[in-house]
Amino acid sequence: MLAIDGGDPIRRSPWPTYDKGAVHVHPDDEEAAIRAIRSHLYFRYDYRPEQETECGRFEAELCDYFGTRHALAVSSGTTAIALSIMAAGIPPGSLIACQGFTFVASPSAITLAGCRPLLVEVDQNLQLDVEDLRRRWSPEVKAILVVHMRGFAADMEAITRFATEVGVPVFEDAVPAMGAELHGRKLGTFGLAGAFSTQSDKSLNCGEGGFLVTDDSTLFARAVVLSGAYEGRVRRHFPDGLPPIGTDLDLPLLSFRMDEIRAALLRSELARLPSRLELFRRNYAYVSGELADVPGIRIRRPVEPGACLGEAFIFRVGGGLAEWFARALCCEGIDARNLGSGADTNVRVFWNWRFLFGDRTVPEIKALLPATSRYLEDAVDVPLSSSLTLEDCDHLIAAVRKIASRVGP
Template sequence: MTVDVQPGPLAIDGAEPVRTDPWPTYDKGDVFIEEEDLEAALDAVRARLYFRYDHRPHAETRTGRLERELCAFFAAPHALTCASGTAAITLALLALDLPPGSLVACPAFTFAATPSAILLAGHRPLLVECDDDLHLDVADLRRRLTPEVRAVVVVHMRGFASDMPAICAVAREHGIPVVEDAVPALGARLGGRPLGTFGDAGAFSTQSDKSLNTGEGGFLLTRDPAVHARAIVYSGAYEGRMARHFDGPPPAVDDLAYPIFGLRMDEIRAALASALLRRLPERLAAHHRNYDDVAARLADVPGIALRRPVADHAYLGEALVFRLPGAGAEATAWTAAALRAEGIDARARRPRRHQRPRLLELAVPVPRPGSRARRAPRHRRAARRVGRHPAVGQPHRTRPRPRGDGGAEGGRGGTLVMVRVLYVTGWCRSGTTLLGNLLGECDGVVHVGELRYLWTNGILGRGTNTLCGCGLDVASCPLWKGVVARVAGDDPQWHAERAVRLQQAALRTRHTGRRLAEARGARAAHPAVAALAALYAAIAEESGARLIVDTGKFPAEAAALCGAPGVDARVLHVVRDPRATAESWRRAKEYIPAMGAARSTAYWTGFNLASERVARAFPRRSLRLRYEDFTADPRGSLARVMAHAGLDGEPPADADGRADLGVNHTVTGNPDRLRRGPVRIREDDAWTRTQPAPARLVATALALPLLARYRYPLVPSAAGPPDRTSRDEEKEGAA
C-alpha cells in the first residue's frame, strides 16, 4: 500500500479536527444494544425472579440457560456465570485448590485486576516479562518456573492472543495448571479455537467495555467437573445448590467444606448477556473488519510499528496498539495528545521497565449503526489516517435487521454482502441429490450435498462415507480444505466437535419451532445459527459461487437460515409419495443402511410437517415441488426452481429430461451423487410393482392425513414393466 505522508496543519496547533463527533467508546454508552436486547432484560425484570437459586429448576433460570449457551458457543463442557471478570479469575484459582500463598505467574503487561485476583485467591503474583509485541515471554516464563510457582495466569491483553500452545506445553512440563485471563479477549480465537478454552480454566468479563456488555458480570469455563463444582460453591451456591448445576450426580465435592463469597450473576444480567451472545459473531466480525482496515492503512507508515499477533487473525480487534521506534517519552505523549485533539481517543503507554520505546493505544470501537465518519483532507499527516478511516465511526453490518418474510435487502449503515442459499427440505429418497446436482450445473452454483455432515463425515470420520462428490475424501478435496481452513483455522477437529454439538443442540427437526421464532424475531438466535451462516460465507468465498444449494433436508436448518446473519435463504420443499420412499428405504444403498416402512413413514411425516411450518412462516421464500412433477417435466420444474432461487439462464436438462452431469462437491447424499456423464430423468415407479402389501399398508396408514394434501391417491396404480431399452441411460430420481 502506498501511503501519502504530507505535513499539514494539525488540530493541536489550532486547525480543524478530523472528527467532531464523540468517539464511540463504551463510557459514552453501548452502541451495539438493540431493542431485542432491551426486551430480554425487561422480560427478566417483569418476571420478578432475579435470583438464580429460586424455586425453578436450574435449566429454567436465565443464568442456567446462559451457561448452556456459553458451553455451546465455546464448545466447553462447563460454564459458570459470576459477578465480574476479576471474580472469574479468582474463582478459577480458588477452585484449583492450590496451597495457600502459592506463587502464581502472570505477565507484567496486564490490568491491575489480574494480580488483584491472585491476591484475592490468597496467593502471590509473580510477574513475567513480555516480548516486544507485549505477549507473555515464554522463554522468561520457563526461567521463572521454580517449584514455588503453582500456576500460570495468561492474559490476552488488549484482545491479542498469547502463544497458548507454547505456554501450555511449558506448564505441562512443570505439572502446573494454566488459567486464561480472557477478560480482554471475549470471542477472539487462536487457530480457530476460542481463547479461554486452551487452559484448565478460562475467565471472561461482561463489563461495559467487553464484547458482551451487561455493565458488570463475568463467567468461567472449564473442562474439569471438580473445578467447576468448587467454583460454583465459592461463587455462592449454598446449602446443596451446587448439585443443581449437574444433570447427573455432582462431583465428590463437599459443598460445606468451602466458604462462599457471593460472586453470583443475577437473572437480569444473564438475560441481557444471553440476547447479546446471539449477535456476538456479528460484533466480532465488525471488530475484525474495522481493525484490519485501520491496520492496513497504517502498515507502511514510516515511524509506526504495529503490534504483531502470535498468529494470523489471533486478536479481537478492539484495540490498536503500536510503537513509535526511536521516539522518546515526550514525543510519544505529544503524538497521543495530537490524536486526541483530532477527536481520536488515544493514550500513551509505558512498557516494561522503561526499556522500550513508549506505546500508543487507540480503541477501535464497534460503531453506532447509521453514523458516518467525516473524512479528513488528503494533505493531513499520516498520523491522522486513523481518524479519517471510514470504518472507524460507522458500522459495517452483515446481519439483515428487517424481520419477517422479507427479501435479501436490508441492514443499516453499510452495504450487506449476502450469501444466497437454496435449502432443500423434505424426506430422503425423494430425488433431491439429483436435483441438487442438476442445479450445480448452472453457472455460479455449487451443490454441497447434505452440508450438516461435513463435520461428522468429512472431518471427524464418524459417518458412513467420507467421500466428496469429486471422488476425493472430503478432508483432501481442495474446496473443502479451503472452506475448513477459513472457519476452523488450524484446529479443525476441535471446531468439528463444536459444530456437531451445536447441531445436536439446535438444528434437529424437533428444534424447527424455536429456530422459526428466532428467525421471526421473537427470540434471540442460538449460536448454531451464526456458526451455520459463517460456514456458508466461507463456502461462498472459497468457491466464488453466487448460489449454494444444500440438500440437507432438515427443516430446522431451513428455519435458521431464514433469520441467519448475512444469508439470503430460499427454501425448496420436495415431496414424494411416502410409499415410494418407504420402498426405497427397504433396500440398502452402498453406505446407507435399510429402514423399515413404519420408521421411514414416521420420518416422512415429521420432516414434511416441519417443512410446512417453515413455508407458512416464510411463504415468499418457499416453494414446494413434488418428485412426481419433477420427473414428469424435468425442464419445466428446473425452470421454476431456478426462478425461485434467483437464477437466470436455461435449465440444465432438455425437453426429454436428458442432462449431462459434471464433477460436484457434495459432502454426502445418495451414492448416485458420484455419477457423472449423461443421465435421463425419469420417474422410478418400480415400487408400485415390488413393494410388499404389508409395508404399503403401514406406509399408507401412517401418512394418511397428508396423502390428499400432496395429491397422492389412497390406492396407487401399478406401473407397467420397465423400459429395458432405455435403462442404460436412465437415472432414477430417488435420492
C-alpha cells in the first residue's frame, strides 16, 4: 500500500537537501573561511595586490577552470546576470528573450538591468524552444538570456546559430549548472558572458554569492566598475595595462562585490569540485538508468548524453496525475514537487512572476505560453544533492516504481 494511502513509507529519515544541512563541506573549507576571518581583511580591495587577495585568487582559479580570460566574483548569481547585461551596453528598455521555465532570478536580473523580459516557450524537455523564439522575434529584442535550468545544458549550437543570424549577443544563466559540459565545453563559456551562483544547492556553496566569466575585456572592465571598484580600483584587475574603458566615473557604483571570507571558502571548495561533480553524475546516471523503463513517466532528456549536472531528477506524468505523484513521493519520504501545481507558489514557473503581468489572472498568464504551462503542469522535480548515498538513490528508485505501478502505462 502506498504511504499516501496509509501504508509504510519507503524511508523515514529526511531526504538530504541543502536547507537541511546536506552540503559537501570539508574541514579544509572550514579552515579556509576561519583563516580569512582571522586576517581581519574582509573587504576585497585592501592594501595587497589583487593577485594576493582571496577574491583575486579565486577569480584567477576560475579563469583556469573555465579557460576564460576574465572572471569576476560578485554578491549573487542574479547580480552576475544583471552586470553582464549592463556591462555589455544593452540599452535600457530593450527586450531580452528568456524562457518561461527558470528561477525568478532570471527575469528579475533582466529587470534589474533596466530591460524587459520577452518570455519564450520551452519544449517537452523543458529547454528553450528556438522555433518559438523565432516566431516571437522582433527588432526590439537586443539579447538572449538562455538558462541551463536545473543543471541541463540548453541547445547552445541552435541558440548561438540563431543569435548570429539576428545579430544579438547571448548571455548564459549557468547559475544551476556549474561544471556541466556540452560537447566537451563548460557551460557558461558559449555566450558573451556566463553567470553562476554560489548559493544554496549549487556546485560551490558559500551561502550567497556568484561570479561571471567572459573573454570580452571591455565588458569585464565595465562589470568590475559597476560591481563596486571605485576610485580607480578597476586598474587592479588589469595589472599588465590600462582597463579598456574611460573614466570609471561614467558608470554607477552598485556595490555587488564578493567579500574575502566567501572567496576563501569557495577557493577551498573549488579544489574538490571534480569529486563533487562526479557524485552528481554518478547519482543521476544511476537513478535515471534504473527508472528508464518505468511505464507512465517520461524522464527529461538532455540535449546530448551526459550534458547535465545531475542536481535534479525531473520527469513528466500525464493525465493530470503529476501533483498527486509528487505528494505520494513526499509521503514515501522523498522530497518532490509538481512544478506546475496550482497549490504551489513555485517561482520557477512564469505565471508566478506577477511583477511582470500587472493585474492579469493566472489563466490569462498561462495562455501566453500554453506549451510551457502544459509541460510544467505534468512535471515532477526531485532534488539530488551531491551528498546522496546509493542507498538514498535506491529509496528514490523504489518509491517511483511503487507509485508508478498505480499509474500504469
